Amino acid sequence: MTMLIGWRYKLFVGSIVGVIGLALYPIVVHPMLNTEHYKKIQERNRQGIRQEDIQPGNMKVWSDPFEKKH
Template sequence: MARLSRTLVIFGGFVAVVGAAFYPIYFRPLLLPEEYKREQSINRAGIVQENIQPPGILDSRVCTVS
């Protein structure tokens, strides 16, 4: 019985750590979309997307799946 409890504590701790790591990455933007959009507009201010990824850079020959 002690072995089962130990296994459950270890597994539960692992799940808690993964959940704590994913909260600010995935769940927080889903729960607070207005705040996330405001933060992203501040972070992306002055960035021109065409300078980062020019349009037409990918050719259909490059993206084919064989």
């Protein structure tokens, strides 16, 4: 087997990094950039469900700790 030297090595490593980047984009980057789309999907899926009714062990329903208090 021949050794990859110079520009061929850079092309090989670059293509591996590119393929990993392309694989991670729809999983990681797209949801972080388009949060409104996923919030709408979550609202539609949870429609008609009261979280207090399904919360186990009479625990407090989770709230956003960074949300400003009224």
